[in-house]
Amino acid sequence: MDINITEQLNSVLRTAGLSADYLTPVVSVIFFTAVLILAWASYFILSRIVLHCMRKVTKKTHSSWDDILFNQTVFRRISHLFPAVIIYFGAPLALPGYESAVSVIQRAAYLYMCAAGILMIDAVINALHEIYTTLPAAKNRSIKGYVQVVKIFIYIIGAGLFFSILLNRDFSTFFAGLGAMAAVLMLVFKDSIMGLVAGVQLSANNMVQLGDWISMPSRGADGDVIDISLNTVKVNNWDKTISTIPTYALVSESFTNWRGMQESGGRRIMRSVSIDMKSIHFLSREEIDRFKKIHILREYLDTREREIEQYNRENSADETMPVNGRRLTNIGTFRRYLVEYLRRHPMIHQDMTFLVRQLDPTDKGLPVQVYVFCKDQRWVEYEGIQSDIFDHILAVIPQFGLRVYQSPSGDDIATLADRLKQQ
Numbered sequence: 001m002d003i004n005i006t007e008q009l010n011s012v013l014r015t016a017g018l019s020a021d022y023l024t025p026v027v028s029v030i031f032f033t034a035v036l037i038l039a040w041a042s043y044f045i046l047s048r049i050v051l052h053c054m055r056k057v058t059k060k061t062h063s064s065w066d067d068i069l070f071n072q073t074v075f076r077r078i079s080h081l082f083p084a085v086i087i088y089f090g091a092p093l094a095l096p097g098y099e100s101a102v103s104v105i106q107r108a109a110y111l112y113m114c115a116a117g118i119l120m121i122d123a124v125i126n127a128l129h130e131i132y133t134t135l136p137a138a139k140n141r142s143i144k145g146y147v148q149v150v151k152i153f154i155y156i157i158g159a160g161l162f163f164s165i166l167l168n169r170d171f172s173t174f175f176a177g178l179g180a181m182a183a184v185l186m187l188v189f190k191d192s193i194m195g196l197v198a199g200v201q202l203s204a205n206n207m208v209q210l211g212d213w214i215s216m217p218s219r220g221a222d223g224d225v226i227d228i229s230l231n232t233v234k235v236n237n238w239d240k241t242i243s244t245i246p247t248y249a250l251v252s253e254s255f256t257n258w259r260g261m262q263e264s265g266g267r268r269i270m271r272s273v274s275i276d277m278k279s280i281h282f283l284s285r286e287e288i289d290r291f292k293k294i295h296i297l298r299e300y301l302d303t304r305e306r307e308i309e310q311y312n313r314e315n316s317a318d319e320t321m322p323v324n325g326r327r328l329t330n331i332g333t334f335r336r337y338l339v340e341y342l343r344r345h346p347m348i349h350q351d352m353t354f355l356v357r358q359l360d361p362t363d364k365g366l367p368v369q370v371y372v373f374c375k376d377q378r379w380v381e382y383e384g385i386q387s388d389i390f391d392h393i394l395a396v397i398p399q400f401g402l403r404v405y406q407s408p409s410g411d412d413i414a415t416l417a418d419r420l421k422q423q
Contacts, residue, residue, distance in 0.1 A: 035090035039083035046079035065131050072127040080116040084109045110165050118158035125151060142210050145199035145247065148230035152192065191246070195231040198248040208233065208250060208257060216255035219245045238379070266349040266373030267382050273393060274365035275331065276403040283328040287401065291333060296340040304328060331358075334400040335368060338393065342372055347385050349373040365405030 054075060058066040069075065088109040091102045129147045132138055164170065202208050208225055214235060215222045221243035227234040233250060235243040261267055283291070288305070292298050308326045311317075317325025338356045342348050355371035370389070374382050397404055 031094035032091065035087060035094045038090070039086040042086060043079060043083045046082060047076060051075055051079065064134060065127075068130045069124075069127045072123045072130065074120065074123045074127055077116060077120040077123050081113055081120070084113040084116065088113070107165060107168075111162060114158065114162050114165060118154065121154055122151060125154075138210075142203075142228040144228055145195065145230040149192075149196055191231050191248075195229075195247040198251045199228070199230065201251050202228075202247070209259070213258040213262065214255050215258070216243075216245060216250075216253070218253055219243060219249065221245055221255075262377055264352070264373075265377075266352050266375060267377040268353075268371070268373055269386050269389070270369065270371050271386070271390060272359060272367040272369035273390070273397070274362075274367050274405040275397070276405040277361060277366050279401060279403040280329065280331045280366070281401065282322050283330055283333065287330070288328060291400075294337065296344065297333065297337055300336050300340070301328070301333070330400045330402055331366070331368075334397070334402060337396070337400070338368070338370065341392070342370070342389070345389070347375050349375055364407075 055070060058070050061067075088106050091105040091109070095102050095105075125147060129143065132143060208214065208228065210225055210228060212225045213223065214225060216235075221235040221237060223235045223237035223243070225233060226236045226242075228247070231247060233245045233247055235245065237243055288301060292301050305328075308328065312319060312325035315325065319325060335356050335358070342354070342356065343350065348354075349372070352373040353371060354373075355369070357369050357371065359367040359369050361367075370393070374385050376382055376385060394404065
């Protein structure tokens with residue numbers, strides 16, 4: 001401390017009648033109090049005045065990164081460092097001759113700077129991560145897991161530095177002891193290590209991204225990925241519940257990612273209607289003429305009639321027997337009708353897989369399957385389009401002399417019993 005100031009203060013205190021034995025301690029207390037007031041004043045100026053001005057400046061700028069830095073309290077946490085620095089360097093000047101007290105005060109100030117520095121770095125990392133999320137690349141690549149790994153590493157370094165200062169030990173000694181505790185640390189951070197390895201695999205192989213629709217029945221998950229962290233992946237299910245899946249489970253277990261469907265521009269419709277096989281028959285002349293009144297079938301029926309007539313004539317088919325030669329059937333005509341109907345549907349992709357086919361007959365009838373892709377991928381709209389299509393299919397089936405197979409219900413059995421009684 002400046003000698004002139006010290007002598008002037010001693011002179012004032014002696015004039016006030018203070019004993020010479022107490023001059024040195026009182027002067028030291030006054031100077032240290034001045035250091036504390038200066039430290040508090042620096043914090044007050046930085047946290048109240050400077051930060052207030054910075055807030056106004058950041059609001060006027062067009063960039064968003066400075067707002068993010070401010071909202072993540074980066075600048076506020078920096079303001080905590082200055083008072084500790086003032087106390088650290090001011091204590092030896094204010095308390096000459098009190099080495100033990102100075103050592104304790106400097107150590108406390110050093111610990112505070114260490115804690116404030118760790119929190120400041122944490123805030124900077126949070127701000128950088130938030131800035132990254134505003135970039136287009138963040139939609140396909142989540143770095144939250146890596147950010148958490150960096151934070152863990154920083155906190156471990158910070159804890160080592162904190163305890164080395166507190167216990168007055170060399171910093172390297174602390175981490176030498178961690179080597180002996182490797183097995184315990186592996187057990188404590190087992191999930192984090194597995195999550196880190198799984199996160200690298202998920203990112204490197206592009207298996208899951210934020211916003212992907214995934215299905216994982218073993219974990220009760222079916223919905224959009226809303227968060228990918230070091231240890232967990234959160235899925236917002238369609239029923240608005242949240243499923244939390246361990247990150248490593250996405251590598252060790254099977255799941256379905258519907259991103260390919262979403263990127264293709266179409267959503268698959270794959271549904272079948274079972275036809276009662278007893279209702280399948282050859283078309284009569286009257287039925288053919290009636291079906292020609294259906295506009296989308298007229299050209300098909302005319303073409304098919306010419307082909308069949310030419311084939312039967314070339315092969316001298318005896319048309320008095322239906323099994324001779326070739327003939328039109330109601331099931332074949334119905335399938336063609338579905339093809340023409342779906343070809344004209346505005347919400348069906350015409351350049352993606354397009355099938356109307358028969359599946360293997362079963363004891364439930366003959367399944368006629370529609371396998372096409374809807375242009376609208378939104379769930380509600382997709383279900384509405386699919387339902388409208390099959391509403392129409394079910395309504396037109398009787399027009400072709402076909403019946404939908406349906407297992408007998410209780411009412412059917414009761415009606416049959418009543419008829420038998422009447423007989």
